[in-house]
Amino acid sequence: MxxxxxxxxxxxxxxxxxxxxxxxxxxxxxxxxxxxxxxxxxxxxxxxxxxxxxxxxxLRNPYGPELLERAYHPDPREADELGTRPLTGAALAALEMTESRWGASARRGVRAMLAHGTVAVAGRLRRATVADAVARSGLGIEPRATAPPGPPTLDVFAALPPEESFALPxxxxxxxxxxxxxxxxxxxxxxxxxxxxxxxxxxxxxxxxxxxxxxxx
The missing domain is CATH 2.30.40.10 (Urease, subunit C, domain 1)
Structure with missing residues (x-):
């Protein structure tokens, strides 16, 4: 104990x-x-x-698909070229993304979520390699009715009041x-x-x- x-x-x-x-x-x-x-x-x-x-x-991060399937988390070895922040939009479109690369990105994204107190993500994950990375980490996956407002963020407290950020029960x-x-x-x-x-x-x-x-x- x-x-x-x-x-x-x-x-x-x-x-x-x-x-x-x-x-x-x-x-x-x-x-x-x-x-x-x-x-x-x-x-x-x-x-x-x-x-x-x-x-x-x-914490329950409401931006599961946005952070793990619509953003690329650079490998530290790519920092000189790509930086350290998640890439989206045109920067993401410029990358050659394979399923293997999506899986590796998701594993790094999961580690970043854990470092922000996250224990569950909301939203359906459609990529098998991403869903596998999340399942292996132990993070919970919860449904959501609609996409949350605001830009996706690892900092759940920036998106929601703390009382609404906590996973239940x-x-x-x-x-x-x-x-x-x-x-x-x-x-x-x-x-x-x-x-x-x-x-x-x-x-x-x-x-x-x-x-x-x-x-x-």
Whole structure:
């Protein structure tokens, strides 16, 4: 078992914040949520990971197809030629894209999403190599009724208020899949405002299926 603790825990879905809150993870599931002292006392043998800032449910990025099938994420070895930002429009059209290259791009895109606290994407993925990359990563794929407004972005907090960005159910739904993220933002006052201002790039850790899949160096 592992206890993940932070300065503040936001369970989501309107639940009350928990100062000094923590999540107890067993395998791929959440066993308990509450004040760190209570969880540590009840499970003295559990491993403890201490994180700065605010622990929240993982994020749901609404731009799945736009970011993974309509944008190319350059290989670091291509940075001198293509830069480091996702390519779309004319820049994408100028590339010779094969299914293999789409798959590699999607894997890099998934890593970028994980580094922004994302645990699920919304929208149908039509390319087999892209869908395979997402499935292998463990990211959830959820349906969506319509394309979301605004330009596609890895920073979900730039597109939606934090309360609408969190994947459901809330973290205090014991037995739920252990998918959550931690953002290095001030926890003392107005944490939702702090998340919006700092953006999802402030993510220091992403846990997916109970596994630590991203940790900021």
């Amino acid at each position: 592992t206890i993940h603790r932070a300065d503040l825990l936001l369970p989501g879905a309107g639940r009350a914040p928990v100062p000094g809150g923590a999540v107890l993870v067993a395998g791929d599931s959440i066993e308990a949520v509450g004040p760190y002292e209570e969880l540590a006392a009840a499970h003295p043998a559990a491993r403890v990971r201490r994180w700065p800032g605010v622990l929240t449910p993982g 809330p973290l205090d739904f014991e037995g739920r899949q252990a998918d959550f993220a931690v953002f290095d933002v001030p926890a003392a006052t107005a944490p939702y405002t702090a998340l919006t201002q700092a953006g999802a790039a402030s993510c220091v850790a992403t846990i997916l299926d109970g596994r630590l899949v991203h940790r900021r160096a």
